[in-house]
Amino acid sequence: MGLLQKVKTEFLLCERGKEAFPPETPFNFLQTACRDIKMVTMSSSDSGISPVMRDKSLWKLVCPGCQRGPKKKSWMKISHYIDAVEFLGQIKEIVSKHRNNKILLAKPKSYELRIGGLEDTVHAGDGEQLEVWKDCYLPERMEMVVIGALDDFRCSAAGWQLVLLLCEDGNVYAYEFEVLHLVARSLEDLFETGAEFPGLEKFRFGECFEELSEEEMKKEMQCDEIKKIDDEHIHFRRRLQIEMLEDLKAISQSEVIMIQTEGMRDTTKHDKSVYIEIRESLRLK
Structure with missing residues (x-):
């Protein structure tokens, strides 16, 4: 079995919730992430194991196949030692390891996702901005991690740079000035079909706060x-x-x-x- 096919097989095994991996695999960072994590999406009608991974890039990340979107919130339970924060911590490590590599996206056409963290964006040094993204846009506070950016993207974002974030619910968001765009339901969608911009849904700054009664x-x-x-x-x-x-x-x-x-x-x-x-x-x- 060729190396590429072997990697594909490992992705499929991980997608089906398998925990055993061939010890000779050279992709140790993927092996560790896949072996230790089970994503269980839970909704009112079903539950299933769905860590979704593909082989289209150098660094395919573990992600929940959240297909229902934020309004029918699909929540993930992570067994085997780690929770959502630790999961995103692993994603952050993978991003750091493969920073500045680029992945061509199907959408927007001709744009590449430049892998990187917060410090690799126009918001470098502004840790408070990440907390604002977590607290002030979505209906509930969500942990997030920056996974990269689309550079020279003509929009109202600072420096014409569209920053992409992976959320704990599996969705991928892009930040434009005071707006979070839901651009993909999962990393799988991002890599397969690209980033929808304007987003499938938009979340404006402060809209998540309910108006208080008198x-x-x-x-x-x-x-x-x-x-x-x-x-x-x-x-x-x-x-x-x-x-x-x-x-x-x-x-x-x-x-x-x-x-x-x-x-x-x-x-x-x-x-x-x-x-x-x-x-x-x-x-x-």
């Missing part, structure tokens, strides 16, 4: 943190008023000085003209 709002406004902010705001306004009054007073004093100075100049000019007139009259005499 009573809930009043209760929230009574919390210590809000009171502290209100007090700081009041003190700030008072300091600003004092500074403005002092500035107005200084301006007013400056205007008085200017008026007095101009008056003195006018008086000096008048006195000089009178002196000239007297001198001329004396000459005539």
